Amino acid sequence: MERESPVTTTDDVRSDHPMVEFRNVVKRYDQTVLDNLDLVVGKGEKSVIIGPSGSGKTTILRILMTLVRPEEGEVLIDGTPLWKMERGGQLVDANDKHLREMRNSLGMVFQQFNLFPHMTVLRNVTEGLIRVKGMSKNQAEEEALANLDRVGLRHRASDHTWQLSGGQQQRVAIARAIALKPRVLLFDEVTSALDPELVGEVLEVIRDLAFNTNITMLFVTHEMRFAREIADNVIMFDRGQVVEQGPPAQIFDDPRELRTQDFLRKVT
Amino acid sequence: MSWDWAYSISIIPALLSGLWVTLIVTFIATSFGLIGGLGLGILGSMANPVLSRIAGAYVVIFRNTPFLVQLYLIYFALPEFGIVLSSEVSGVLGLGLFISAYMAEVYRAGITSVPSGQWEASISINMSKFHTWTRVILPQAIPPIIPMLGNYANLAFKLSAYVAVIGTIELFGTALRLGERSYRYLEPFTLVGLMYLIVSVAVTVSLRQLEKRMQRTRPQMTTL
Numbered sequence: 001m002e003r004e005s006p007v008t009t010t011d012d013v014r015s016d017h018p019m020v021e022f023r024n025v026v027k028r029y030d031q032t033v034l035d036n037l038d039l040v041v042g043k044g045e046k047s048v049i050i051g052p053s054g055s056g057k058t059t060i061l062r063i064l065m066t067l068v069r070p071e072e073g074e075v076l077i078d079g080t081p082l083w084k085m086e087r088g089g090q091l092v093d094a095n096d097k098h099l100r101e102m103r104n105s106l107g108m109v110f111q112q113f114n115l116f117p118h119m120t121v122l123r124n125v126t127e128g129l130i131r132v133k134g135m136s137k138n139q140a141e142e143e144a145l146a147n148l149d150r151v152g153l154r155h156r157a158s159d160h161t162w163q164l165s166g167g168q169q170q171r172v173a174i175a176r177a178i179a180l181k182p183r184v185l186l187f188d189e190v191t192s193a194l195d196p197e198l199v200g201e202v203l204e205v206i207r208d209l210a211f212n213t214n215i216t217m218l219f220v221t222h223e224m225r226f227a228r229e230i231a232d233n234v235i236m237f238d239r240g241q242v243v244e245q246g247p248p249a250q251i252f253d254d255p256r257e258l259r260t261q262d263f264l265r266k267v268t
Numbered sequence: 269m270s271w272d273w274a275y276s277i278s279i280i281p282a283l284l285s286g287l288w289v290t291l292i293v294t295f296i297a298t299s300f301g302l303i304g305g306l307g308l309g310i311l312g313s314m315a316n317p318v319l320s321r322i323a324g325a326y327v328v329i330f331r332n333t334p335f336l337v338q339l340y341l342i343y344f345a346l347p348e349f350g351i352v353l354s355s356e357v358s359g360v361l362g363l364g365l366f367i368s369a370y371m372a373e374v375y376r377a378g379i380t381s382v383p384s385g386q387w388e389a390s391i392s393i394n395m396s397k398f399h400t401w402t403r404v405i406l407p408q409a410i411p412p413i414i415p416m417l418g419n420y421a422n423l424a425f426k427l428s429a430y431v432a433v434i435g436t437i438e439l440f441g442t443a444l445r446l447g448e449r450s451y452r453y454l455e456p457f458t459l460v461g462l463m464y465l466i467v468s469v470a471v472t473v474s475l476r477q478l479e480k481r482m483q484r485t486r487p488q489m490t491t492l
Binding site for chain 1: 383385386388389391392393394395396397399403404407408
């Protein structure tokens, strides 16, 4: 499929920071999950992280979504530190206000969808628009319906989320995330919990976003064919570190590292 | 032993008047308990260890001492610190404080049963803590625990009898007075027992109906 050129924004003209940057990031639970990680995602880039389970891939996304705090290192969104902030010329731990400000640029779609079960499909999408963006109910509904339309679920707006199939729920989750117009969208194994026949409809929606928007997107996925199709950059990740990265053709067809070759042999 | 029908009928108005006081005491104390318990339940669920431990200490103290001891301390011991409360206020306050400790644990169970993904989703759309609590977490935490809260309200109703010992003339207290005056205890306390039984069973049955109705119309909100 021919890729349309991403729409450029004033962002690209003004600053030359990568959209997402990890510098020497360390995260430990019982063991070291991220081991002096360096990672860069450019503006508008679609990056896919692949690798064995438990290698820390999801932790990368969770740190970006401010769900988890790294022990060491710097995480930057468009050049601005995420977990630290400036105060009196010094860098201190970010307070809640700073985190909330940074979160405006971020959105995430989860493996388990995490929709709000006590709300209708429409309200799942309008809730953020009303409570976070401060829109009026009418504005929010208009905006929400447009986003539901984009994911093909406008006709289910008044249903409750538990009345929908897994694929439909995940599409609502995507609508909920994109309605807030994030600059960075994180996808954490979004099709892994779906029955195989429902995966396609979700990938279709993501394909649309990948080819038709300039949102920076970071994926953790096991869908190798899909990764090859939409990724600008594929990152092979194992045991807390980047093993190798490059364009999909290079990683999938001509991997240089043994660990990459072993992994790809197991999953494809 | 003989049942004095004339006497029993003659004391019913007084007992009903006492029942009315019992219901008021129960209502105020339960309202206090519902609100206080919610506050304690939220504090007890917070990540901040200082807040959650304070809430935890309160619950431990009020759940591990007899209600009667708490009542006596409020009514007889607080005046030593300059806080003098009437027997009615002491009774309602004591019952409210006691019940909130139990309700706090029920609320906490409801809150922790909400999947962590709900918190994460709220963060992912940058919702404030306040809105996360009021729009996402509590609306999911509370419906499944309503029957349990109702049970504790019912408990409060029966415990309210204790406030008689610090001087509030409610249902049990009325029976005591009648008994002391007439030397007949059989009729007053049998009738009192019946009144507690009728109200308590009515509440229990209503709660069960409510639970059944919730299972039918909103099944996803009934699992804990």
